[in-house]
Ligand SMILES: Nc1ncnc2c1ncn2[C@@H]1O[C@H](COP(=O)(O)OP(=O)(O)OP(=O)(O)O)[C@@H](O)[C@H]1O
């Protein structure tokens with residue numbers, strides 16, 4: 388199951404991604420946490436020592452593409468593979484259990500509560516909207532497009548702030564998207580926009596209130612987002628202490644906040660996997676991307692990369708093994 392945390396800058400995407408990943412890993416089953424944000428901060432909240440981040444995927448795109456394309460005859464070279472190039476027959480697919488392929492082995496690192504961390508690598512605010520940023524985040528899109536995950540296996544992605552997450556097909560790659568919102572007018576300001584995008588593409592979305600300080604805050608969120616409000620996390624003294632550099636384990640988290648993480652996990656796990664939607668949108672975004680810039684950039688008609696007989700989902704993995 389794939390989960391994205393989106394929302395306004397500073398709302399708590401990174402904090403909640405990390406807490407959710409740690410909580411989920413404690414329940415058993417593999418968890419991969421992916422840092423796709425501008426400020427690469429997720430490792431810190433997962434408890435990774437500074438100076439020990441994993442190898443950044445965004446700086447090794449060619450190597451990743453070379454592995455993923457396998458001997459798919461429709462992808463002539465790693466250079467012809469763009470972030471939206473879909474897997475086809477001959478492509479190598481990734482699995483979380485066991486995550487023993489070279490992509491996981493080379494680009495992830497273990498963290499204290501069990502999640503494995505993968506990162507796009509740092510990029511700057513100026514990179515936003517330009518090729519560099521999109522190609523780095525493209526590593527996550529490629530990864531998710533080739534991943535066959537099931538129930539009891541979780542990938543958690545900490546996304547960039549604001550609506551930029553909707554600039555590519557990436558936002559359609561998840562079984563659940565959590566919009567983190569603080570109980571302020573600004574906090575709920577982007578909600579309508581996200582909701583419309585999500586509805587247009589059948590993307591399951593739920594709002595998670597954060598830094599809530601009482602029933603008035605919950606009522607405010609309820610008033611603005613209605614039934615989309617799934618659960619709220621309170622302002623956490625334990626999180627604050629962690630940010631101040633004190634040691635932190637999940638046991639330090641306030642019981643109400645731990646319970647809220649349980650609600651999130653239950654909600655994710657109650658989703659049906661929709662491989663049909665996943666496959667259809669993978670192809671749809673690739674064709675759109677090909678027309679918009681990729682055909683020109685690569686000098687090939689990339690629509691030919693789509694394998695009409697490829698079936699997305701677990702069947703292909705069992706054939707591969
Ligand atoms: N429930 C909480 N209780 C206390 N502090 C919190 C809570 N959630 C987040 N914070 C704090 O709020 C600040 C912003 O959180 P965080 O970095 O997770 O937000 P973000 O949405 O990832 O921000 P950015 O858009 O900059 O990536 C951090 O200092 C974090 O420790």
Ligand SMILES: [Mg+2]
Nearest residue numbers: 400401424428
């Ligand atoms: Mg962040």
